[in-house]
Amino acid sequence: MIAGTIKNVAAVACVVAAAGLAGCASVPKPGKFASSTPPRLVAKADQTLAWDDPTAFGPVPAAEAARGASVCGSLDNDKTTFKATGYHPGALDANGNPFPGGGFYCVAK
Numbered sequence: 678m679i680a681g682t683i684k685n686v687a688a689v690a691c692v693v694a695a696a697g698l699a700g701c702a703s704v705p706k707p708g709k710f711a712s713s714t715p716p717r718l719v720a721k722a723d724q725t726l727a728w729d730d731p732t733a734f735g736p737v738p739a740a741e742a743a744r745g746a747s748v749c750g751s752l753d754n755d756k757t758t759f760k761a762t763g764y765h766p767g768a769l770d771a772n773g774n775p776f777p778g779g780g781f782y783c784v785a786k
Contacts, residue, residue: 741764
């Protein structure tokens, strides 16, 4: 079921991760650098996907800022806009495979 859900790997990872966090009062923050253990998307009890460890993300590098804005911006709707606050070059999808080009941690602005 999870594998069939992931069509555009980078965009879906952010969509699912950010959607699960959009209603949180306190959103976890990325660390000062990317962890040696990459974050992974995991299924929550309600079958939505979320990052297992947001603190494993590091800051978004300048070279990835435009792509992060594009990926996280794809989550925008009429009530909420999203921004990339974290990046990990080895972020893993729900099947444990690395996202090509890394993954972004998106939060509501």
